[in-house]
Amino acid sequence: xxxxxxxxxxxxxxxxxxxxxxxxxxxxxxxxxxxxxxxxxxxxxxxxxxxxxxxxxxxxxxxxxxxxxxxxxxxxxxxxxxxxxxxxxxxxxxxxxxxxxxxxxxxxxxxxxxxxxxxxxxxxxxxxxxxxxxxxxxxxxxxxxxxxxxxxxxxxxxxxxxxxxxxxxxxxxxxxxxxxxxxxxxxxxxxxxxxxxxxxxxxxxxxxxxxxxxxxxxxxxxxxxxxxxxxxxxxxxxxxxxxxxxxxxxxxxxxxxxxxxxxxxxxxxxxxxxxxxxxxxxxxxxxxxxxxx
Amino acid sequence: xxxxxxxxxxxxxxxxxxxxxxxxxxxxxxxxxxxxxxxxxxxxxxxxxxxxxxxxxxxxxxxxxxxxxxxxxxxxxxxxxxxxxxxxxxxxxxxxxxxxxxxxxxxxxxxxxxxxxxxxxxxxxxxxxxxxxxxxxxxxxxxxxxxxxxxxxxxxxxxxxxxxxxxxxxxxxxxxxxxxxxxxxxxxxxxxxxxxxxxxxxxxxxxxxxxxxxxxxxxxxxxxxxxxxxxxxxxxxxxxxxxxxxxxxxxxxxxxxxxxxxxxxxxxxxxxxxxxxxxxxxxxxxxxxxxxxxxxxxxxxxxxxxxxxxxxxxxxxxxxxxxxxxxxxxxxxxxxxxxxxxxx
Numbered sequence: 001x002x003x004x005x006x007x008x009x010x011x012x013x014x015x016x017x018x019x020x021x022x023x024x025x026x027x028x029x030x031x032x033x034x035x036x037x038x039x040x041x042x043x044x045x046x047x048x049x050x051x052x053x054x055x056x057x058x059x060x061x062x063x064x065x066x067x068x069x070x071x072x073x074x075x076x077x078x079x080x081x082x083x084x085x086x087x088x089x090x091x092x093x094x095x096x097x098x099x100x101x102x103x104x105x106x107x108x109x110x111x112x113x114x115x116x117x118x119x120x121x122x123x124x125x126x127x128x129x130x131x132x133x134x135x136x137x138x139x140x141x142x143x144x145x146x147x148x149x150x151x152x153x154x155x156x157x158x159x160x161x162x163x164x165x166x167x168x169x170x171x172x173x174x175x176x177x178x179x180x181x182x183x184x185x186x187x188x189x190x191x192x193x194x195x196x197x198x199x200x201x202x203x204x205x206x207x208x209x210x211x212x213x214x215x216x217x218x219x220x221x222x223x224x225x226x227x228x229x230x231x232x233x234x235x236x237x238x239x240x241x242x243x244x245x246x247x248x249x250x251x252x253x254x255x256x257x258x259x260x261x262x263x264x265x266x267x268x269x270x271x272x273x274x275x276x277x278x279x280x281x282x283x284x285x286x287x288x289x290x291x292x293x
Numbered sequence: 294x295x296x297x298x299x300x301x302x303x304x305x306x307x308x309x310x311x312x313x314x315x316x317x318x319x320x321x322x323x324x325x326x327x328x329x330x331x332x333x334x335x336x337x338x339x340x341x342x343x344x345x346x347x348x349x350x351x352x353x354x355x356x357x358x359x360x361x362x363x364x365x366x367x368x369x370x371x372x373x374x375x376x377x378x379x380x381x382x383x384x385x386x387x388x389x390x391x392x393x394x395x396x397x398x399x400x401x402x403x404x405x406x407x408x409x410x411x412x413x414x415x416x417x418x419x420x421x422x423x424x425x426x427x428x429x430x431x432x433x434x435x436x437x438x439x440x441x442x443x444x445x446x447x448x449x450x451x452x453x454x455x456x457x458x459x460x461x462x463x464x465x466x467x468x469x470x471x472x473x474x475x476x477x478x479x480x481x482x483x484x485x486x487x488x489x490x491x492x493x494x495x496x497x498x499x500x501x502x503x504x505x506x507x508x509x510x511x512x513x514x515x516x517x518x519x520x521x522x523x524x525x526x527x528x529x530x531x532x533x534x535x536x537x538x539x540x541x542x543x544x545x546x547x548x549x550x551x552x553x554x555x556x557x558x559x560x561x562x563x564x565x566x567x568x569x570x571x572x573x574x575x576x577x578x579x580x581x582x583x584x585x586x587x588x589x590x591x592x593x594x595x596x597x598x599x600x601x602x603x604x605x606x607x608x609x610x611x612x613x614x615x616x617x618x619x620x621x622x623x624x625x626x627x628x629x630x631x632x633x634x635x636x637x
Contacts, residue, residue: 091613098566099609106602231430269441272434280419
């Protein structure tokens, strides 16, 4: 393998990993607020992608189309919490998880009903001419994805550290009861977590659509990979989510590139196998808190 | 399972699966079992045509898997998102041994059960060290890998083409190739599974499992060998899944990787929770309800996933303990109110 090919695989791996990281962060936010795994996370990605595709195809300027799509999915996240999670808040964790499974089936159905079963293309944000990088080359869309993900992560980090709401959310993640005792409206934080997860998922979908196209069932695999990334990093840890996402994306891309011909079908298996090996060595993920019993 | 205060709910969230309602010790009364057996035996008199019977067989096969998964989730408190893999291993063992080695179908079926159990024992030792959502992800990853191998290892499984050339099961020279014969085989297996599951629940293993579910620390202090019991239940559930897989292969006469993917694992999970965890009847009920709803909606084309998702969400929001317990609570409440009204 030449070094330029290696760089090429790294570029696509990091791009894919940034998308996984966004989805994983969405999982982490909802997990921290509620203790549940949101199986509709992948459908947030799907709807973000399909909405951005339709709006940009309708002639909306690209930034407006992307922002409107992300805003719609953000509202959808809040609506999901209001309509299905809040009414069942006293139910067990597994019941709440099944509710999100129901939501994912419902949203996938809506996506297929509105957009049909075929994959839809989207125009890249700024041209398709690759920028050469030594012997390797990089698409402008790769740069857009890395830049937007980085900017989102930094913004969220600053908001979490500096603002009152961010501190309140982190307090809820550490201990919901204690947070409630000092007057933090924990219920509102749950809705905020769902809205933010919707935002992250929708944005991930809107920025990957020009590379991967948009299809009603694209969220299944992306959601699972995001979940795997969140677990790999240690669920509930935002840094772990980002680390897990980047690691999974890079390993997956390298695995696909390095595997002998005829074995590329095992690419997804490699990603899951690596995750299992890490979990066997460290049962709470790379940056997870110690085992809770 | 419903926690009255938020405190209990938030504590449950640390572990993933919920604690059992105290005092929930469902002992199956022989009378109920006999009644169920009679109803199952008489059912073909009511069900007209092969289509209805075909559906009943499919429900029975799902129920066998769900019985095992319910033991694992409802009693041992361990979530598996990869149960479809064990069904697939059982189905492929029957299909491959039947088509390539021309082995007796019964031997193929038994091999499938054994292979599923052995794989579960091997995977379970490292895997069951994981807790809560980590275990869910671990089993999900395992299921994904098995599914990918089914698709990719074309030399053994013929990939997405699937396998169809294997002989049906037969008893004393009578081939079990009609819906009605398969129905009685699956129904009998299902009833035996039901009796076995309820016996396990009321045995030493079952008590240990419930103790593990309520508090691992307390159970461990009392001398329960937690990892051994978890592994036993995991192996039992995989064995039941493998058995169901073999029956599925012979019922459909065809196996294909599509049937054993992540979607099926999720469907099985939905059956357990929708029916009502920690009740063997609830498990069977859940298998029936989900299979029938999916089949009913299948004909309604485009909107069927939308309706399925909505129904699933609505049931879980309004009956968080599942159809079986939620439904019986509802009936009890209505009867109680009526009795009160008459008394007052």
